[in-house]
Amino acid sequence: MIRRFAPLLAVPLLVVLAGCSSVGDAARDIAGEAASQAGSAAVAELQEQICTTIEDGQLSEQDKDVLAGLLTAAEAAGVPAEFLNPIDSIAGGDGQVSRETIDALLDACGNTATPAPSNG
Numbered sequence: 001m002i003r004r005f006a007p008l009l010a011v012p013l014l015v016v017l018a019g020c021s022s023v024g025d026a027a028r029d030i031a032g033e034a035a036s037q038a039g040s041a042a043v044a045e046l047q048e049q050i051c052t053t054i055e056d057g058q059l060s061e062q063d064k065d066v067l068a069g070l071l072t073a074a075e076a077a078g079v080p081a082e083f084l085n086p087i088d089s090i091a092g093g094d095g096q097v098s099r100e101t102i103d104a105l106l107d108a109c110g111n112t113a114t115p116a117p118s119n120g
Contacts, residue, residue: 042077046070050083051109059097064090082108 053066068091074084086105090097 043079046074046077046079047083047109050074050079050087050105051111054102054105054109055111057102057106057111059090059102064097067091080108 050067050070053063053070067087071084071087071091074087083105086101086108089101090105093101
């Protein structure tokens with residue numbers, strides 16, 4: 001008699017195990033989404049720091065140092081190449097930074113250079 005009911009007793013156990021699997025999948029999905037959002041927030045924050053550093057269209061020695069310091073973190077976080085390439089040129093350069101490099105970074109930030117006042 002017990003042998004006939006044994007399969008019936010296994011059904012609730014299988015339902016519980018299936019439910020645990022669904023809960024585990026949901027937890028993994030939530031964790032993955034949270035990690036993705038944290039990564040996106042880190043990228044956005046780094047881009048903001050980069051853009052703030054160069055927002056005036058000028059590049060001081062201090063600005064170069066700040067951008068060089070942000071480069072490794074930006075690479076690790078997955079900041080787009082349109083930001084990384086100019087920063088890499090600035091950080092690895094010989095001290096002279098071309099106007100094109102500055103303009104490329106300004107373009108990535110969505111800014112345009114402020115024209116220098118004319119002397120006439």
